[in-house]
Each structure stands twice: as C-alpha cells, then as structure tokens.
Amino acid sequence: NLKINKNKIKNGGIFQMKKTLALILASGLDGINSKLELIPALIPNAYSLSAQELVALNIDILPSNLNEALTLMKNSHFVKSVLGEHTFTNYIATKENEWQFYNHTIHDWEVQNYL
Numbered sequence: 001n002l003k004i005n006k007n008k009i010k011n012g013g014i015f016q017m018k019k020t021l022a023l024i025l026a027s028g029l030d031g032i033n034s035k036l037e038l039i040p041a042l043i044p045n046a047y048s049l050s051a052q053e054l055v056a057l058n059i060d061i062l063p064s065n066l067n068e069a070l071t072l073m074k075n076s077h078f079v080k081s082v083l084g085e086h087t088f089t090n091y092i093a094t095k096e097n098e099w100q101f102y103n104h105t106i107h108d109w110e111v112q113n114y115l
C-alpha cells in the first residue's frame with residue numbers, strides 16, 4: 001500500500017517522482033545502448049569504508065547536500081537532454097531557491113544546541 005501525502009502532490013511531489021523515474025529509465029537505457037559493463041559487487045559493504053578507501057577503489061562519493069548535488073547536475077548534459085532545456089532550467093532555479101531558503105532558516109537542531 002502506497003500512501004501519498006496530498007500536500008506533496010500539491011507541491012509537485014508527483015512531478016518530482018516522474019522526473020526521477022524518467023532519469024532512472026533513461027540512465028538504464030543509455031547503459032544498455034552504450035553496452036556498459038556492470039562493475040563487480042563491492043565487498044565489503046561500501047557504507048563501512050572510509051572516504052580514503054572509497055577513493056582508492058575509484059568509487060565516487062555522493063553529494064552531501066542539495067548544493068553539491070545541484071553543482072553536479074548543472075554540468076550534466078545527460079540530465080539536461082532527458083528533462084529538456086525548459087524543465088532542466090526551471091528545476092535548477094527552483095532547487096537553488098530551495099537551498100537559499102534552507103540556508104536562511106533557523107532549524108530546530110540549531111535552536112536546541114545553540115540557544
């Protein structure tokens with residue numbers, strides 16, 4: 001049973017899920033069309049490795065926040081080609097505004113730990 005928050009739908013949550021699904025499917029098809037080979041399973045679990053060990057194994061580290069993710073996304077011709085120029089540009093602008101709002105907000109953790 002999938003529970004969907006009606007506020008998320010009103011705020012574009014379903015649209016976000018559709019974009020995400022489109023990117024996942026396009027990535028898979030691109031890998032198939034490009035005949036990319038799968039890498040072998042990683043043993044041990046990547047979550048148990050340090051940043052240095054991940055670098056030594058040539059494993060990219062995921063962005064740690066929205067701003068880092070946006071920086072990577074802005075330079076992705078692949079994402080731009082899947083979403084289209086208009087959607088890509090508007091998505092980036094929306095998420096940059098979201099990041100700015102987040103950075104100008106005092107969060108509960110800050111209140112509890114600093115005040």
